[in-house]
Amino acid sequence: MASDFPSWLHKKLPPVGKMIATEEILNRYDLHTICESAMCPNQGECLAAGTATFLILGDRCTRNCRFCAVTKGVPLPPDPGEPEKLARVAAALELRHVVITSVTRDDLPDGGAGHFAGTIQAVRRLLPEAAIEVLTPDFKGLAQSIETVVTANPDVFNHNIETVQRLYAVVRPEADYRRSLDLLSYVKEKAPGIYTKSGLMVGLGESFGEVAAVMGDLRHAGCDVLTIGQYLRPSPRHLAIRRFVPPEEFDAFKERAMQIGFLHVESGPLVRSSYHAQELWYYCDHQH
């Protein structure tokens, strides 16, 4: 990580042995992880802990978010064998919490919802005890697609709001703030037992008040869990970092979020949406 970053963004390297073993299993089955595609700063730590967030439906995205390192372009057709393959890898890694995400597939009529559902079912068959978390795109707001995923009954349904409403046109030009909130409301309304989760990045020029407004909107949509982390620019082609937000401000975000009723909040410079997902799930599940 660049040495001109503030000290709170420096990270110790995790034990390499376990990291390589996990990577080998992933490569053997030719699976993608968002950890790698999005150049996540916690990649080493997660791999060393024997976990990864699986990226289904290919590694090419049909959208062009200005903060995201995932490759953009025309995707390949979905691999029908992927759900089974992923389930086998999750079993080989002995995961207790499986996180599944995808690129956005606006080219598919259902946005890939059926593939998500098939993957959830395949993991359930092989790992009935594991908790399953999905991190989905917005499916263009299609109720039927959201319903397809809800019906497959994941334990956690995550959809990231990513940034404050004012910055949507710059940060997520093909997304819609209200549509993302509506997705979360819809999930909660259809399946109150599924934990809903969302996350956003800071350091893109937003104010504390704007972040607080997003938190309020998410709570209004019934969102249970929140993650907040520092935006890091993947390359000079991506949006510039406007500010390094100090750790105390992340603490203040967390305090505000807990005050307005989130069940759990992870807020810190290196927090990403699946960071400590397993611990976070355990915490939620044992509150009830």
Ligand code: SF4
């Ligand atoms: S839709 Fe998701 S994967 Fe695609 S560019 Fe945006 S953030 Fe990246």
